[in-house]
Amino acid sequence: MADGPLSSLPTRSGTRLAATTAALTLVLAACSGGGDDGADGAGEPVEGGTLVYATGDAEPTCLDPHVGGNYPQALLSAQYLEPLVGRDADGAIQPWLATDWTVSDDGLTWDLTLAEGITFTDGTPLDAEAVKVNIEHLQDPDTASSTGWLAVQKIAQVEPVDDTHVRFHLSEPDSALLESLSMQWTAMQSPAGIARGMDENCAAPIGTGPFVVAEWEPQQQVTLERNEDYATPGPQAENDGAAYLERIEWRFLPDPATRWAALQSGEVHVIDNPEPEAIVAAEAGGEFTHVDAPRPGSVNRIELNSSQPPFDDAAVRQAFIYSADVDPGIETLYQGVATRSYSPLSSVEPMAYSDPSLFVTDLAEAERLLDEAGWTQIDDEGYRVRDGERLTVRFPVSTNQSVAAEQALFEQVQANTRRVGFEVILTPLDLSAWYGALAAPEDGGRNDYDAVSAPYTKVGPDVLRILYHSDSTVPAPSGYFANLAQVRDDELDALLDEAARITDPEQRAALYTQAQRRVLEGYYILPLYDQQNHFLTRGVTDVKTLGTVSTPTFVDARLTS
Numbered sequence: 001m002a003d004g005p006l007s008s009l010p011t012r013s014g015t016r017l018a019a020t021t022a023a024l025t026l027v028l029a030a031c032s033g034g035g036d037d038g039a040d041g042a043g044e045p046v047e048g049g050t051l052v053y054a055t056g057d058a059e060p061t062c063l064d065p066h067v068g069g070n071y072p073q074a075l076l077s078a079q080y081l082e083p084l085v086g087r088d089a090d091g092a093i094q095p096w097l098a099t100d101w102t103v104s105d106d107g108l109t110w111d112l113t114l115a116e117g118i119t120f121t122d123g124t125p126l127d128a129e130a131v132k133v134n135i136e137h138l139q140d141p142d143t144a145s146s147t148g149w150l151a152v153q154k155i156a157q158v159e160p161v162d163d164t165h166v167r168f169h170l171s172e173p174d175s176a177l178l179e180s181l182s183m184q185w186t187a188m189q190s191p192a193g194i195a196r197g198m199d200e201n202c203a204a205p206i207g208t209g210p211f212v213v214a215e216w217e218p219q220q221q222v223t224l225e226r227n228e229d230y231a232t233p234g235p236q237a238e239n240d241g242a243a244y245l246e247r248i249e250w251r252f253l254p255d256p257a258t259r260w261a262a263l264q265s266g267e268v269h270v271i272d273n274p275e276p277e278a279i280v281a282a283e284a285g286g287e288f289t290h291v292d293a294p295r296p297g298s299v300n301r302i303e304l305n306s307s308q309p310p311f312d313d314a315a316v317r318q319a320f321i322y323s324a325d326v327d328p329g330i331e332t333l334y335q336g337v338a339t340r341s342y343s344p345l346s347s348v349e350p351m352a353y354s355d356p357s358l359f360v361t362d363l364a365e366a367e368r369l370l371d372e373a374g375w376t377q378i379d380d381e382g383y384r385v386r387d388g389e390r391l392t393v394r395f396p397v398s399t400n401q402s403v404a405a406e407q408a409l410f411e412q413v414q415a416n417t418r419r420v421g422f423e424v425i426l427t428p429l430d431l432s433a434w435y436g437a438l439a440a441p442e443d444g445g446r447n448d449y450d451a452v453s454a455p456y457t458k459v460g461p462d463v464l465r466i467l468y469h470s471d472s473t474v475p476a477p478s479g480y481f482a483n484l485a486q487v488r489d490d491e492l493d494a495l496l497d498e499a500a501r502i503t504d505p506e507q508r509a510a511l512y513t514q515a516q517r518r519v520l521e522g523y524y525i526l527p528l529y530d531q532q533n534h535f536l537t538r539g540v541t542d543v544k545t546l547g548t549v550s551t552p553t554f555v556d557a558r559l560t561s
Helices: 015-029 073-077 128-139 147-151 177-181 191-195 198-203 256-265 277-282 314-324 327-334 364-373 405-417 431-438 463-468 488-503 505-521
Strands: 050-055 085-087 091-095 098-103 111-114 154-162 165-170 211-219 221-226 248-253 271-272 289-292 299-305 382-388 392-398 423-429 525-530 534-537 559-561
Touching: 050 256, 085 177, 091 098, 111 128, 128 154, 128 165, 128 191, 177 505, 177 534, 177 559, 191 198, 211 248, 211 423, 256 271, 256 534, 271 289, 277 289, 277 534, 299 405, 314 364, 314 405, 314 525, 327 405, 327 525, 392 405, 405 423, 423 431, 463 505, 488 505, 505 525
Parallel strands: 050 248, 050 271, 392 423
Antiparallel strands: 085 091, 098 111, 111 165, 154 165, 211 221, 221 248, 271 534, 289 534, 299 525
């Protein structure tokens, strides 16, 4: 990865879209003759063989999802690590490594029963002591966890009762605890593997999953070998034994056109992060399968940094949103693949609350709001100025997390908001540099971003607490903080705190509805669409996604002859 930011010069969305379309046209022309017969989706399923997966997500710097905690780690680690509990397709928590659980009346004591006779692939038993080691590993600042660390903050003590019973003592009730324990970032690892130290464990974490990390070739691929003794299929698996596949080659192919071409030619069996054009083309051809698996938790959104000018003024935030005019871009660039959202929560979350009336396009009202906020002067380039300062919005963009269509959408937002006087500076960055741009400033200085689109995946509506509670403006041990809109609202905090304690579904839903209304009505975010999670397959059957964080699972998958 690059060490610093790339060019911050704005580019025209039409230029990028034309280039992407031209590249895809060449790929389609080159591959129109068909691929290898062995990868034809019409063949019969067979046992054995090597599945090749090509990912466009950034290559993890550590294969242990306890460290940091981003989605690329979840994608890969779902093949070799498993959580204590799972979720079914309807979102209900289901047993997995833990078979049963009870909670005390005051919500402060949780007792979990573990499956008997389960071992990690190094032979270490999955027992209560192993669970204790994992929770403490997540809570240890030296682990530099972010997502997992936030998920288990309320566990004050882990008490191994006996080999198959573990007790959690909480500092306060946590209605989202099981949702948090269903995620890859809290998945169980061998204590012996953790004891090797971070470097060795990052290279090859040891779990109970259907595959084992055999080799990692940086910038190329991770090779996963079948766990012949696999005995813990999750709630959505039909196969109750070892995977049918012998191995998986997990390749890192950043360019979407290259991934799509490799799928068409039969070089790979599964790709993620396809461009909308590829999804449309794949759905038109019977040899491909499209798996659409929106992530839970939050939507993709543009967050406005309310802690500093210009977005410390709610009127300026509202003006930006009224002038962004994202609907035509979403419709054109995504070609029906993405549906516009008006909620902070994903459409797969039953407690999501939407309000389209807040996100209209009204340039006259945007101009009026900016005038009232004092941005009345216009400079020679057409940008608004106040007290000698231009109305500038610095917008770092992660090229690893935003496909070309999304980057083009941001360029349209740049052009649309300019009509009322905003100068939006888009800075494309690789993942490492992007995280650097979002890091908390030293000595209370100014953040290096004013707007950002930062995906965040967490099972359940408790993601609202992670993203918008004032406590989340404080960095996790990894250095990352999740409340990038820098919302500090005592009333919102109180709603989120109460929702985290309440277990009654109706009361919990009412509190989360109020919390979402405050986020939306404060114009802290511009919701766009669900976090896009698409997979295209060819030459393989029964590729499914987990009901937890929508990662693919290959326990049931078989290649076709």
